[in-house]
Amino acid sequence: xxxxxxxxLAAGLAFxxxxxxxxxxxxxxxxxxxxxxxxxxxxxxxxxxxxxIKLDPCxxxxxxxxxxxxxxxxxxxCHKITKRYVGPPLKGVTLARSPEWIMNLFxxxxxxxxxxxxxxxxxxxxLTVMRPPSGxxxxxxxxxxxxxxxxxxxxxxxxx
Amino acid sequence: MNKxxxxxxxxxxxxxxxxxxxVGARKTATRLAQDAAQxxxxxxxxxxxxxxxxxxxFNGQVGxxxxxxxxxxxxxxxxxxxxxxxxxYNPETKPMLMTSHGFIPWDDTxxxxxxxxxxxxxxxxxxINANNTPRVARIDLKYMETSEIIEIPNSAGNHPSSFxxxxxxxxTAGTRxxxxxxxxxxxxDQYKGNFKGTLSFIKIxxxxxxxxxxxxxxxxxxxxxxxxxxxxPSHDWCFFTSYNTEEAHTLLEINASQRDKDxxxxxxxxxxxxxxxxxxxxxxxxxYAHNWYDEKKHMAFSEIVKEEKVIKPDQCPGVVYFIPxxxxxxxxxxxxxxKYILGDGKLSATMAVFSFDKMIKAIKExxxxxxxxxxxxxxxxxxxxxxxxxxxxGPLHTESDGKGYAYxxxxxxxEVIKWKWSTGEIVDRIPVYxxxxxxxxxxxxxxxxxxxxxxxxxxxTKDRYLPTGPELNQxxxxxxxxxxxxxxxxxxxxxxxxxxxxxxxxxxxxxxQARIYNLKENEHPYxxxxxxxxxxxxxxxEVHVYMTAxxxxxxxDNIEGVKVGDTVYFHVTxxxxxxxxxxxxxxxxxxxxxxxxxxxxxxxxxxxxTKPGVYPFYCTxxxxxxxxxxxxxxxxxxxxxxxxxxxxxxxxxxxxxxEQ
Numbered sequence: 001x002x003x004x005x006x007x008x009l010a011a012g013l014a015f016x017x018x019x020x021x022x023x024x025x026x027x028x029x030x031x032x033x034x035x036x037x038x039x040x041x042x043x044x045x046x047x048x049x050x051x052x053i054k055l056d057p058c059x060x061x062x063x064x065x066x067x068x069x070x071x072x073x074x075x076x077x078c079h080k081i082t083k084r085y086v087g088p089p090l091k092g093v094t095l096a097r098s099p100e101w102i103m104n105l106f107x108x109x110x111x112x113x114x115x116x117x118x119x120x121x122x123x124x125x126x127l128t129v130m131r132p133p134s135g136x137x138x139x140x141x142x143x144x145x146x147x148x149x150x151x152x153x154x155x156x157x158x159x160x
Numbered sequence: 161m162n163k164x165x166x167x168x169x170x171x172x173x174x175x176x177x178x179x180x181x182x183v184g185a186r187k188t189a190t191r192l193a194q195d196a197a198q199x200x201x202x203x204x205x206x207x208x209x210x211x212x213x214x215x216x217x218f219n220g221q222v223g224x225x226x227x228x229x230x231x232x233x234x235x236x237x238x239x240x241x242x243x244x245x246x247x248x249y250n251p252e253t254k255p256m257l258m259t260s261h262g263f264i265p266w267d268d269t270x271x272x273x274x275x276x277x278x279x280x281x282x283x284x285x286x287x288i289n290a291n292n293t294p295r296v297a298r299i300d301l302k303y304m305e306t307s308e309i310i311e312i313p314n315s316a317g318n319h320p321s322s323f324x325x326x327x328x329x330x331x332t333a334g335t336r337x338x339x340x341x342x343x344x345x346x347x348x349d350q351y352k353g354n355f356k357g358t359l360s361f362i363k364i365x366x367x368x369x370x371x372x373x374x375x376x377x378x379x380x381x382x383x384x385x386x387x388x389x390x391x392x393p394s395h396d397w398c399f400f401t402s403y404n405t406e407e408a409h410t411l412l413e414i415n416a417s418q419r420d421k422d423x424x425x426x427x428x429x430x431x432x433x434x435x436x437x438x439x440x441x442x443x444x445x446x447x448y449a450h451n452w453y454d455e456k457k458h459m460a461f462s463e464i465v466k467e468e469k470v471i472k473p474d475q476c477p478g479v480v481y482f483i484p485x486x487x488x489x490x491x492x493x494x495x496x497x498x499k500y501i502l503g504d505g506k507l508s509a510t511m512a513v514f515s516f517d518k519m520i521k522a523i524k525e526x527x528x529x530x531x532x533x534x535x536x537x538x539x540x541x542x543x544x545x546x547x548x549x550x551x552x553x554g555p556l557h558t559e560s561d562g563k564g565y566a567y568x569x570x571x572x573x574x575e576v577i578k579w580k581w582s583t584g585e586i587v588d589r590i591p592v593y594x595x596x597x598x599x600x601x602x603x604x605x606x607x608x609x610x611x612x613x614x615x616x617x618x619x620x621t622k623d624r625y626l627p628t629g630p631e632l633n634q635x636x637x638x639x640x641x642x643x644x645x646x647x648x649x650x651x652x653x654x655x656x657x658x659x660x661x662x663x664x665x666x667x668x669x670x671x672x673q674a675r676i677y678n679l680k681e682n683e684h685p686y687x688x689x690x691x692x693x694x695x696x697x698x699x700x701x702e703v704h705v706y707m708t709a710x711x712x713x714x715x716x717d718n719i720e721g722v723k724v725g726d727t728v729y730f731h732v733t734x735x736x737x738x739x740x741x742x743x744x745x746x747x748x749x750x751x752x753x754x755x756x757x758x759x760x761x762x763x764x765x766x767x768x769x770t771k772p773g774v775y776p777f778y779c780t781x782x783x784x785x786x787x788x789x790x791x792x793x794x795x796x797x798x799x800x801x802x803x804x805x806x807x808x809x810x811x812x813x814x815x816x817x818x819e820q
Contacts, residue, residue: 072690072692073679073680073689073690074737076690076691076692077690077691077708077710077715077735077810078710078711080811083811085810085811086710086711086712086713086786127784127785127786128711128712128784128785128786129784131711131736131737131738131741132737132738133676133679133737133738134675134676134737134738134739135737136737
C-alpha cells in the first residue's frame, strides 16, 4: 500500500512539474488559449481530492491530439460532444467541473459514482455506471482531459 | 413394592435409557454435521482454497469447481459445443471441433491432467482426452478456454489419456478399443492378431504448450485402459494398464475376464526417442486434425496432418515390457517418490504393488515369462514388491496424500480405503455413496500432493439429492483426509460424469486470470474498434456487418438491404474494457446459438435468412439498466427486390459499401 501511495505522489509531482515547465515555455503566446474553470469547484473523491492541478493557460496541442485518438477508442461509444448518448454530452465539462474532479472520476470511478454528490446525481439521471477501461495509464486520461479542454477552447472536435 | 410395579418401573427406566441413548446419538450426529459444515463453509465474498477441474464425461466439457465448497464456477466447452457462449457454433471456434471425420460437435471427456514441472502442477495448462473420436485438448488456465485440440490417428477409444510426464515433456494417448490398424474392412471375428492398439506420445512445447504427435508405438490388440507416467527414478517411463488380453471381440464381460492376470505396459519413452533418432520407425500417412485457437485473432484454425512416426516394438527392443497384474486392471498409479507402481485390478480383492527398481533389475537379468507378440512379459514375482491383501471389492484408482499413504477407490464395495504405500497395510476405510469411480486429491498423482481433501467421484447418485426424474446428475463427495480417520464433509452434484479430476491451490493461478481481451491487441480481421469504424459491406451475396456493442446499444441497430439468398455475417466487437461486462448477440430465426462476447472480443454470427420480413436482434446478457433496450432490426427483402442499402445506429446513418 505504501508504495502505491508513493507512486501516486510521484505521478502527482510529475504532473505539477510538467504543467509548470510548459507554462514557462509558452508564457508569451498560445496557439490555442485555454478557457479555465472557475476556482472553488468541488474536487470529488480520490487521488486528486487533496491536490491542486495547475492548469496551463495554453492548450497543449500534441497532448490534445493524443487525447482525441484515445477519446475515440475509450469514450466515444458512450459519450458524444453535443448530444446526450449513453452518458452526458461533454461540451463544457472542463468549465463546469474542476480538473481534479474529472481526474478523480477517471481514476476512482466506482467510489465517485456511489459517493460523490455530483457523480451520484448523474448516475440517477443516466442510469449507467461509467466504466473507463481498466489498466489505462494516468497520462492517457490526462490526454483525454486535454482534448476536452481543446473542445471547450475552440468549439471544434478535431485537433489541428 | 409388588412385582407389577417393579416391572413398570423397570420398563420406564429402559425407555428413559433408550431415549437418552437416542438423544445422545442425535446430538453427536448434529455436532459432526456442524463440524463438517464449518470445514466446507466459504463465507459470502470469500474464495475457495482450491480450483478443481472435473471431467464432464458424456457432456464433453470440463467443470471448474471450488473446494471445499463444491461450488460450480464455470463450465468450459472442450469437445462439445457450448450454447452458453457460442463455442463450436460460431465460425471463430467451429474449426476447434474439426476431425479427419469432419465436424463433430460432441465427445466424451475422461481424464483431465494439469501440466507439471518437476512432477508438481504448475498452473499453466489443463489437458483432457476425448474417448470416442480420439483427441486430446489443451486448456489455457489464464483464459480457462480451450486453446488446442489434436486428433490421434491409428487409434480408437482414447482412454489411457491424457497423462503427462514429470516435466510435461509428453502427454499420453492410447487405444482402449483395438481396431484393425491401419483401418480396413475385415470380419470382426478375425480380431485376434489383426486388431491392434497404439500407445501415443504427444510432445508439448515447453514455452507455448503447442502439441504435436511425436510417435506411436504399435502394440497387441488388448484394451489399453489407463496410464500414469513415472517421476524421480521412474522419470523415463510411462505405464499403461490393459484388459482383454484374451483378445475377445464379443461378450467381453465374460470373454475378457478369463485370465487371472492382464498386463501393465511399461513404456520407456527415452528409449523411444533414441529409436526415432536412429530411424527405427515407419512413417505412416493416416490423416488427423490439428486445431488451435489464436488469442489475438480471436479465431481457431484447423489443419489436416498426414504423417506420423510409428514404432514397432520388435524394431526398437527395450521400448516396452509387459508386467502381469491381477485382474482386468483399471488405474495404474505411481507413488509420489516414483518408486512404486500399482495396478488397480478391478476384479481382484488383492492389489499388487510393484517396485520400479525390481522392474529394472528384472529387465537387466532378463527375468521373462514368455512374450506377447514379441513383447517380453516380465516375471511377476520378480517385479512384485508387496500386496495390499483383502483390499476391497473392485479397486479402481489410487492417489496419494504426500504423507506416505495411498487412497484407493473401490467401485463394488462403494468405499475408499487408506493404506501405506511401503507395506500395503490398510489403516482406514470410509463408505461413499454410491459406486465410486476415480478419486482425486489435489496434486494426488504428482510428486507433492496437497493432501488435505479427497474428492470421491461417484458413478451412481440415486437418493442423494432431491429427485429430478429418471436422469440425475452425478455426485461427488468431499472427504477430509487430514486426520487418522477419513471424514465425510460434503456431497455436491457434478455436471456430466466426472471420470477423473485435478485440483491445485487457487493461489497458483487466481491472480493470473485474464479479465478482458485488450481491444488494442485485437487482430480479428473483422474487428470494429470504435463506433466510427462501423460499416456494412456487400460482397456479392455476402453481407458483412462490422458491428459494435457497448452498454447499451449496438451500432448499427437498423440494417436494410439484406435479401433472401444472402449470407449475413454479424461481426460483433464488444467495446467494453472493464471486467465482467459481456454482451450477448442473437438473431430471431438464426439456426445457431447466441454469441457471448467478452470485453474487447470479436465474435461472428452467420445467418442465411430464408423469408422476407423484419427480424429483431438483441443482447442476451443482462448488461445494464437499459439492457432491455439493447436491440435492433434487420430488414430482409425478397431475392429480386431492390431495397435501399443503409444502416442506422449511434445517432448516425450510413450507406453500405458495395465491393466487386
